[in-house]
Amino acid sequence: MKKPLNRAILAANAVIAGFTLQSTPLLAAESTAGFSEEITITAIRADRKSRGATGLDMDAFDTPQSLSIIDADTIEAFGLKDINTLLAMTPGVNVDRSETNRTYYNARGFDITSMHIDGIGMPFGTLVVGDLDTFLYERVEVIKGSNGLITGLGNPSGTVNYVRKRPTNEFMGHTNVSVGTYGHRRAEVDISTPLTESGSWATRLVGVYAESDSWVDLNENDRALGSVIVDGQLTDTLTLSAGYTRQDYDSDGVLWGALPVIYNDGTQADYPVSTSTSMDWTHWNTSRDEAFVELGWQLSDDWRLTATGMHNVYKENSELFYIYSNTGLDPDTGLGLLSYPGKYDDNRKERILDANLQGSFEAWGQEHSVNLGVSTARSASEAFAHSALTGFQPMPAFPGWTGTEVARPTFDAPYLAAHQDIDLNRVYGSVRLAVTENLNLILGFNAVDYTNEGVSYGVSTNSDEDGSSPYVGVTWELVDGLNAYASYSDIYQPQYVLGEDIQSLGSAEGKSYEIGLKKSFDSSLLSLALFRTEQSNLQEFKEYGDGDGIDDTDYSDDFTYAIYRGVDVESEGIEIEFSGNITDTLSLQAGATHLNMKDQQGEDARTFIPRNTVKMLLSWQPMERLTTGASLRWQDDIYYESGFGRIKQDSYTVLGLHGFYEVVEDLTLALNVDNLTNEKYFNSVKYEQAWYAAPRTATLSARWQF
Template structure:
């Protein structure tokens, strides 16, 4: 019986009766001299351990049976049961909870344990753990060379990636590679980011975290969840986070962030309902930038602009998620989200431009006020059926998004700088120009079939996308996608896919005043996935090609408008690994070899090589039990910014991070240092011109977490 395991949960959609039968079976085994150890709901494993005696030491000479491990996968796709650095399932790529090894697509997951071990504060801190993923300027994320939408629970969120809720509000972060998924069309061909909210739990957990660090950093967060009724059918969760920074690394006035997320959940007789809200008010300080010369970035000695430069954002979100399982194995799922974003920015911005063939570096005072309202709705019906030897899981659904915005922009006179760190006056009141509201509505009807035949898994879906803006006629596009995965062995699977994407560009206006045409994309991918060391380690590798046409970029000369580019092509090889190599030794790492071609005169290239490695080790000696440490490196090769037929180089770089920690059942303390060597580091340039943003120097964080 060694190695025997039971699996129950959404992979099989078992009922309470099945779970009861399993529980009885385990209790019967317990009568054979086994000890049952129950873990909290947050853990994914419930272990049955044998007595710590040798088989021959048992009373009466009876032999003690080997250990039996019972694995609970319920909630695996939501991230609530993730433990360690490896995840088992995802519900984002297919719309149904599916083992990662059966999905014919590259899907990478960063678990909450990875986030905690790295003291991650934002989504930007998390995504370097995934191959092919990088940051573009301040506000955007790039996957496989293309800007990627950031979603929460599968629904698009307004605002920039920089202003997302804190990482402590999420159970996991997922990166879905490729032109499309069942999210259907509203993305570039590189992929998308999906953040999974923490949900109310039936077992009480009360966790408080206090953090301090460099630049006057202070943060306090509370995460409270548990039942509201004796039957545990009604549960709640309350997450509250406050952050204050006296200043940032280059002397700008510091960040301030307040976040409150209440939610409630009711489960009964196959029905699961979650309602919640998010309220966030934050100030995002200016980020230092410098020019890129023909020999590389010009060093900064202080901030560029004024210490008061920054933006303020207030976001209010209300959402619901309803799921009901019928007796005939059909499942109805509906979810919706409303979000209002109010933004106000006052800052000095760099505006590189060529004058008579000579690159100049003016700055411009910028004022931006915006109010954006976004509605998302989605409803699906899933069911199972057999046709001969084929097993089908069919999903049909509809999605809708309505987006509107009122924006006012003001820009002052250009100031030609002598140096990138020249101090400028604060941005005063400017004459504001209101940009016409170009509201848009996107909808999609889709159908999908997941077909299993022994070790063969086929995924095919088709979406009919429709987009309309206030000033343009409706645009309709079909996007088909197909992928196949084959399990060579129980631990090795190979896959391939062909996918298509569609971006309506609704609300994007050319300088001529005309609406921008849609952008269409295509990707192909092939890869291999390995589940190693009894599923404690997941390794994947992929080769891909992604391309699009009619790409758009922000117009640096006329705010609020876009310029139309040609087509972009990105190709490469990716490698990802995460999990537990040995008792107490966890690792997550990735590597990307990529090549990028753009049909445009002005664009930021991609590093040829990039990757990261982070590993932690818990000391196994009883005298040092609870102590451990982590160390990691994030590195990339150099690349060029192409501007007016001149190449401006950005050098290669590597960042070293390290931590030491102590943790027990109800408490932990982590002392971490980011950029240990205090190297000058640059984040990826944006598309406004040959400028690059400067990353902070050495940063120290001390984090204490307590459960009660």
């Protein structure tokens, strides 16, 4: 199954190499006219573009899919310092914080599986551990719908693309310090400077240190990150960028699972927002090391070849405490909970190589764009578990725990519980054909060879698949500044879970359809999208067990496996989004989404996902030195059907306010208040346990520009 695709990759490499060789005489003729050491790299810095949804250099107006962009100014103004907070305010995206340190994201009803940096990544996870910082990025793009042209794998939900802060042409820098509720303390620094007098080489340094307590009892969090990127000119036409990022996130007093929010008589519990089931010895620490090298060859004015290599190392170590029940929590006594401690050490290494050729050409009196590429990626992961020799016991009445009810257990030596070696080879391409001045046709393909060799707690997760994803899109500018568009793509997503037969569940397959309108104004964009997505064999959690079908009365083997079943789900809906300036002093980024989801029986599916959401970020500058603003996030009710009854979260609205004032030139003071009305709500009801979101919080910060 692999030989045809491997031959295709070799052939594609040969085509790209051949093209570059044929372009060399052209370069010799044009080198003095188009490129000099002082022009090429500075022009690239000033006009960096993202591959977006199609892999082509197309802005949001011309892209035949929904696209939300949160830039660095918005991130800073509204205090969107971590990716959970940012995505919670992104139209069409939902954030399920099932625990303090593990988070799922979904769009259009399905989990987002692709998280990329500068358009490159591996779509191999639906779960994010730790709290990723956004200060590293110039902007965050959320491409909704199918990501078939970006990775060839995934759900028809969307892709989150982090765009790195890169060196600038001029010296710039700022530092920011902030303090706030629950012992929040944070310091930031961001400096970019040319390294040569001509500006042909430059570097950018970014750093953050933050620490805080939490509204959740026992919970404390520390974060440290640093990044350095250097880019410059090797020759008149050859550029080089290289960078390294390290991010550490350490948490104590963490939730593994959450609160038992349903009693065994079917009534729903109500606790203070600070309630925790954690013990004082628990921790969950993560580290991420990311390095990249990017070599760019400007073949001509219209063509550029880019080769990128990335190497990522992720490590995680934890000592955790879980509570469960065989009989359910008694509403009168608070008894019925049992303890389950665990200790784990995980690591993952990723290597990604990508070669991409982009350019434009003229034919039939029109200018057209092309994107061709090949990539190879490998992910190797290991998960070590330490059996707890003590710490399993009936728990006292809940709530009211202090975190000392179960002493830190004695853990056995580690053993290799699971490992995975994943290889992904890909050939991809897209072309924008200008049929007329106002009508564009976008065609794309993605051929993928995917192999997984792995074992999870003694059960093989091996799979070997080949597949391809076609993409068809069209945009038609009906009148000046008004685009009608439509797109289609299909896609499949490998799933590393066990089915009811304790065998690999296999891949989910999906399709994505979208039609819409986009209206551009002088400095804003209004878009309306109608979408339909389909997913077959989608994993749905069923139970924990050992595969024998017997509900054991102790902990011994009921948690051996997480067992899933495959379901067929269809979703359809409508999204409307506005981004830009309303007046010279008023700007708005807002969106609303309506979603309908059904399973193969025609019943409501994935009911933990809201059907209606509204997001808004509003800024107003009444005077030159003063800017104020407000944020709003609303969703309708959601629920989860547990074994003891329905867990429900009613609709809620979260309001925020911000303001910043330039005290003197280059010195600004800012105040951010979130959850102004002190709304009480669950972070998620994706599972039968839940915990509460943050109550009202406030942050005061000072920024110095230099």
